[in-house]
Amino acid sequence: MPFSLFHIKPEIRILGIDDSALVSERILVVGTFFRGGMWLDGVLSTYITRDGMDATDSLIRMISASKHRNQARVIMLDGVTYGGFNPIDIVRLNESTGMGVIVLMRSMPDFENIKNALYHLEYPDERFEIIKKAGRISRVVTSHSHTPVYIQCAGIDEMSATRIVQLSATHSNIPEPLRVAHLIATGIICGESCGKP
């Protein structure tokens, strides 16, 4: 159910989701409920299998069980593979949760490289299909940097998604829900959080 630009408020509830470092077979995934780019309202967590095929189901279960699920309108992901190459089906994630999904990337993905890497794992074709399903990539520039970020969307139009990325990127060109989810996931697993390249 796409929604229009007309309805986007500065305090729109966003759920940012990131994973931790690949230090074991069970990978911690952290969700942060934010109001726009300002306030952290809640934290979720779950585990997925490193290079497994369970990320989409685990995320749907984590979100469905949350008391915040009816307030949040948008999910933000950091790429479409978590815990190594565990792919997230963003169309199914949108349909199951009713929330728009925005995938954020720091650079344009190199699909040839990804395809080659997948052939070292089980189900390479299924994984690649799920990754391709995320669809069209568009470019977003925030007020923090001339370096653009890139997005893919499901259940939300590109113009609305662009606006939401821009309004929630209050501290860097990475939206706060994703920046903070990353700090938490690495801080818990490694003892101290670390930045991303």
Add this chain to the structure above:
Amino acid sequence: MPFSLFHIKPEIRILGIDDSALVSERILVVGTFFRGGMWLDGVLSTYITRDGMDATDSLIRMISASKHRNQARVIMLDGVTYGGFNPIDIVRLNESTGMGVIVLMRSMPDFENIKNALYHLEYPDERFEIIKKAGRISRVVTSHSHTPVYIQCAGIDEMSATRIVQLSATHSNIPEPLRVAHLIATGIICGESCGKP
């Protein structure tokens, strides 16, 4: 080394520390580095023993190993017992880290009740000595609520500590570094964060 009100900037670096629910013998403790009450700069974590005597040493080790240790000027604690009745010696924490320590409490502690509870554990007198060492309790009212909070201090004067609590309580009458450390610790251990009474 106490510091004066004169030096307190709105973006003073604060390390807030809270623990998670008592669901096992090893209790997760989370630290959040904040700039004033606004930005989360980093996340730390460690584990302490439920009802053990290792909390002070674990916190000192966690802080000493951090890359942020030279920027943060103040540590905020949520009470002086973590992981059940594992007591934190705030004088030793201040001396070992060089950072001022502010203990925040939602209500006046009932020392008679605490003393009775301690007698079900090993080392009750040592625990009570450490708890009493936190010293004088003073009352702070923030702009968010008529309900006061209460503080104890080590290595920082009460007036400076009061100002720091007030400037970092940007979202409720609990300073952001403690509010967010609590959301993280419970969200990671319970799957979803929960509030405090």
